[in-house]
Amino acid sequence: MSFPDDTDPFENLKSGAVPPPRDAARQQALHAARVAFEAENKKAAEATQGNALGRRLISIITSLKGISIMDMRLPVGTAAIALLVLPLGWQLYSSTALTPADRAATQLAQPLEQAPADADMTLADAIAPAPEPMMLEESEIGRVAMPSIAAPMASKSTAPAGGMALDSAANFAPPSQVTQPSGDAFASFAEQRLKLAAEEPVSTFSLDVDTASYAYTRRMLEDGYLPERDAVRIEELINYFPYDYPAATSAEVPFQPTLSLYPTPWNANTQILQIGIKGFEPEAAATKSNLVFLIDTSGSMDEADKLPLLKRAFGLLLDQLSGDDTVSIVTYAGSAGVALPPTSADRKASIMAALDQLYAGGSTAGAEGIELAYRLAGEARIAGGTNRVILATDGDFNVGINDPEALKTLIADKRQDGISLSVLGFGRGNLDDATMQALAQNGNGNASYISNFAEAKKVLVEEIGGTLHTIAKDVKIQVEFNPALVSEYRLIGYETRALNREDFNNDAVDAGDVGAGTSVTALYEITPVGSGAELVDPLRYGQAATPTGGDEIAFLKMRYKLPDSDVSQLIETPVTADLAYGDIADAGVDVQFAAAVAAFGQKLKGSAYGTAMDWDGVEALAQAGRGVDEGGYRAEFIRLVDMARLLKPDTHTDVCDASASGDECE
Amino acid sequence: MHAQMMGLTAAPPPDTSEALIAALVLRARQGDGAAFGALIADQYERIYRAAWRWCGNRDDAEDIAQEVCVKIGQGISAFDGRSAFSSWVYRITLNAVRDWQRAGARRGRQASAFAEVSHTESAPEQEASATSRQLWDAVRQLPDKQRDAVLLVYAEELSHAEAATIMGIKEATVSFHVYEARKTLRGLL
Numbered sequence: 001m002s003f004p005d006d007t008d009p010f011e012n013l014k015s016g017a018v019p020p021p022r023d024a025a026r027q028q029a030l031h032a033a034r035v036a037f038e039a040e041n042k043k044a045a046e047a048t049q050g051n052a053l054g055r056r057l058i059s060i061i062t063s064l065k066g067i068s069i070m071d072m073r074l075p076v077g078t079a080a081i082a083l084l085v086l087p088l089g090w091q092l093y094s095s096t097a098l099t100p101a102d103r104a105a106t107q108l109a110q111p112l113e114q115a116p117a118d119a120d121m122t123l124a125d126a127i128a129p130a131p132e133p134m135m136l137e138e139s140e141i142g143r144v145a146m147p148s149i150a151a152p153m154a155s156k157s158t159a160p161a162g163g164m165a166l167d168s169a170a171n172f173a174p175p176s177q178v179t180q181p182s183g184d185a186f187a188s189f190a191e192q193r194l195k196l197a198a199e200e201p202v203s204t205f206s207l208d209v210d211t212a213s214y215a216y217t218r219r220m221l222e223d224g225y226l227p228e229r230d231a232v233r234i235e236e237l238i239n240y241f242p243y244d245y246p247a248a249t250s251a252e253v254p255f256q257p258t259l260s261l262y263p264t265p266w267n268a269n270t271q272i273l274q275i276g277i278k279g280f281e282p283e284a285a286a287t288k289s290n291l292v293f294l295i296d297t298s299g300s301m302d303e304a305d306k307l308p309l310l311k312r313a314f315g316l317l318l319d320q321l322s323g324d325d326t327v328s329i330v331t332y333a334g335s336a337g338v339a340l341p342p343t344s345a346d347r348k349a350s351i352m353a354a355l356d357q358l359y360a361g362g363s364t365a366g367a368e369g370i371e372l373a374y375r376l377a378g379e380a381r382i383a384g385g386t387n388r389v390i391l392a393t394d395g396d397f398n399v400g401i402n403d404p405e406a407l408k409t410l411i412a413d414k415r416q417d418g419i420s421l422s423v424l425g426f427g428r429g430n431l432d433d434a435t436m437q438a439l440a441q442n443g444n445g446n447a448s449y450i451s452n453f454a455e456a457k458k459v460l461v462e463e464i465g466g467t468l469h470t471i472a473k474d475v476k477i478q479v480e481f482n483p484a485l486v487s488e489y490r491l492i493g494y495e496t497r498a499l500n501r502e503d504f505n506n507d508a509v510d511a512g513d514v515g516a517g518t519s520v521t522a523l524y525e526i527t528p529v530g531s532g533a534e535l536v537d538p539l540r541y542g543q544a545a546t547p548t549g550g551d552e553i554a555f556l557k558m559r560y561k562l563p564d565s566d567v568s569q570l571i572e573t574p575v576t577a578d579l580a581y582g583d584i585a586d587a588g589v590d591v592q593f594a595a596a597v598a599a600f601g602q603k604l605k606g607s608a609y610g611t612a613m614d615w616d617g618v619e620a621l622a623q624a625g626r627g628v629d630e631g632g633y634r635a636e637f638i639r640l641v642d643m644a645r646l647l648k649p650d651t652h653t654d655v656c657d658a659s660a661s662g663d664e665c666e
Numbered sequence: 667m668h669a670q671m672m673g674l675t676a677a678p679p680p681d682t683s684e685a686l687i688a689a690l691v692l693r694a695r696q697g698d699g700a701a702f703g704a705l706i707a708d709q710y711e712r713i714y715r716a717a718w719r720w721c722g723n724r725d726d727a728e729d730i731a732q733e734v735c736v737k738i739g740q741g742i743s744a745f746d747g748r749s750a751f752s753s754w755v756y757r758i759t760l761n762a763v764r765d766w767q768r769a770g771a772r773r774g775r776q777a778s779a780f781a782e783v784s785h786t787e788s789a790p791e792q793e794a795s796a797t798s799r800q801l802w803d804a805v806r807q808l809p810d811k812q813r814d815a816v817l818l819v820y821a822e823e824l825s826h827a828e829a830a831t832i833m834g835i836k837e838a839t840v841s842f843h844v845y846e847a848r849k850t851l852r853g854l855l
Binding site: 008009010011012013014018019021022025026028029030032033034035036037038039040041298299300302 | 697741
């Protein structure tokens with residue numbers, strides 16, 4: 001088809017009619033805008049005057065208008081080539097062995113100083129396009145120095161030329177530098193630091209049974225990207241795998257801690273204290289469930305690995321349920337609606353038919369859907385059974401969540417009423433991990449990330465008990481170290497689950513929950529007194545006389561509540577030297593595997609500790625700890641280690657290592 | 667006083683003269699929620715239409731329009747009035763479209779086949795003639811700057827000067843992009 005040369009084809013664009021927006025979508029957008037406006041006003045009222053860090057800079061920067069390529073009269077071709085070549089050259093220059101070491105160090109230090117200033121630009125860019133050449137330079141710096149800055153930068157760069165150059169640079173860059181500009185949001189957290197047993201002998205935290213971080217990390221690595229640092233939560237990596245701890249025998253005392261002490265694989269002078277529990281597993285027939293599925297059907301769910309995958313996963317779950325169980329489906333999109341009223345789970349045909357009719361389209365209103373789901377869960381409540389809302393989303397809460405606190409409060413209130421909430425995350429590029437975690441934690445549930453059908457099978461079939469039935473809630477762990485025997489200790493992972501010392505005995509403080517048959521593991525790296533591995537120098541003027549606690553290394557206390565109780569129970573046990581193994585190989589396969597996963601997580605994050613072990617060491621340890629491996633998960637982990645080795649070779653200098661302090665890189 | 671009435675009824679004002687908009691903007695910037703409600707209700711249609719023209723799909727356009735409304739709500743207190751309010755809104759809309767399409771391209775890697783199906787499904791019947799639809803598709807596939815320039819000038823029927831303010835470039839550059847677009851399209855159509 002062609003237009004005659006004398007008529008302007010573009011004139012036809014004027015006649016293009018636009019289909020009217022749906023009324024619901026309009027109402028919702030207006031509501032969202034008003035909520036955002038109120039929230040911003042409230043924030044502005046609270047904030048001090050001036051340009052506080054973190055406040056959005058939203059204005060048109062007219063003063064930058066003149067700096068774009070065209071106006072500088074630079075020939076476009078030259079500019080484009082320069083855009084391509086400059087970052088590439090910088091890359092090659094800084095990664096060649098010929099670069100003098102001091103030169104390279106300055107190069108690395110410089111972007112770190114520059115980056116915070118650029119962060120403001122990033123925010124401004126959300127509204128106003130910045131000049132292209134600058135953009136590119138910043139992104140390049142960002143990719144190497146600050147992955148967390150690089151992600152938003154890359155997704156927001158303006159010009160087509162800039163965008164193309166970015167893509168090409170990503171293709172040419174050595175794989176070790178590639179951090180995926182994923183668009184997924186993660187709560188950032190600082191790594192657990194080393195503590196002195198003499199100054200702070202007590203460590204308190206809440207259990208974490210989530211596994212979302214592992215599934216996400218696996219997906220990123222399989223696609224050839226390094227996950228963002230904040231996406232890697234080591235305890236979730238460790239807890240993804242089933243461990244064969246001795247199970248409890250009755251529902252009254254639903255778990256018993258299994259303790260072991262063995263040499264650290266990445267540091268010969270320290271030891272790891274491993275605390276493992278396995279939840280009691282009741283007979284499947286003895287449980288009744290009332291499940292309300294709250295399904296995100298917004299436009300973004302319209303992808304093969306989201307709604308269609310969810311439908312198939314749901315089929316798997318349905319096969320696990322019986323006539324005693326009730327299922328309902330609520331959708332949230334343009335408007336919240338009941339897709340399936342509470343229905344007995346043995347009417348599979350009608351449930352599947354309702355599910356098949358779901359279609360993804362429209363915008364998202366998370367909060368309304370949640371209220372509706374809770375109402376249905378209340379109507380179909382099963383006394384003495386599991387009453388749970390299961391939220392399936394790709395992370396879109398772009399309406400109701402404008403006030404996340406209110407939503408959290410709602411979920412926490414419903415939890416008191418006996419209705420819990422779990423979250424299943426789908427897809428990539430839109431995932432709001434922080435919100436998922438926050439909702440599940442407030443709802444006494446777990447957050448799982450369903451990346452593919454195999455993962456759906458793991459969560460909804462093999463570990464269905466743990467997903468649906470809670471056997472103990474608010475499980476807290478408190479470990480007191482004996483300063484006479486332990487000089488330093490460090491909890492590995494659980495950054496987002498730290499509790500204050502006084503929270504331990506306060507039953508009102510919420511903590512993690514353990515599902516039926518779930519195994520949970522926590523690791524401490526401890527430095528025995530006089531081992532020579534202490535990172536902190538002793539005090540010159542001595543210290544107060546340390547009370548001697550005999551030959552106990554530490555004392556473990558755990559608090560938990562039975563599912564229908566509000567009063568906590570206490571489990572206490574000392575950690576003594578007879579738990580210690582001289583060699584990690586004697587401690588059993590589970591122990592070796594957990595240590596390998598911890599080392600993997602630390603290396604992947606570029607942690608300030610434990611990165612001395614090389615990938616071969618991690619892989620050998622994981623191989624040794626493979627054991628029976630019924631689900632093939634450990635074999636899969638070993639493949640991931642291979643992948644990580646390629647993406648982040650041992651020789652690769654992490655910026656954080658160079659800067660000598662992990663803090664700046666969080 | 668006129669605006670006050672609007673705010674109370676929360677209905678789109680019948681008279682959308684620039685003076686009224688300017689008054690609403692001023693009050694919204696000072697934190698007047700009612701004024702902001704009236705303002706955004708008045709702007710929604712225009713935002714949605716622009717979003718639709720840029721992406722050609724109702725679901726996406728609604729999502730983008732909502733995103734833009736939220737951004738306006740967050741940013742209006744910092745809107746400095748140095749450019750026209752409508753230009754500012756266009757600029758946010760264009761940025762939102764671009765982000766949306768970036769995210770879409772990323773998602774597309776996982777399910778490009780799937781996306782293709784849904785794309786044809788949602789091809790709107792309003793673009794009755796094949797010629798017109800082909801033209802729209804071709805324009806939407808242009809490089810960002812060319813597409814923005816063409817759509818602002820021809821579909822939104824703005825002057826080159828207005829388009830230049832929105833895109834943050836010079837007037838002559840807008841003409842250049844339109845010219846380039848015409849050249850590119852001759853190959854496509």
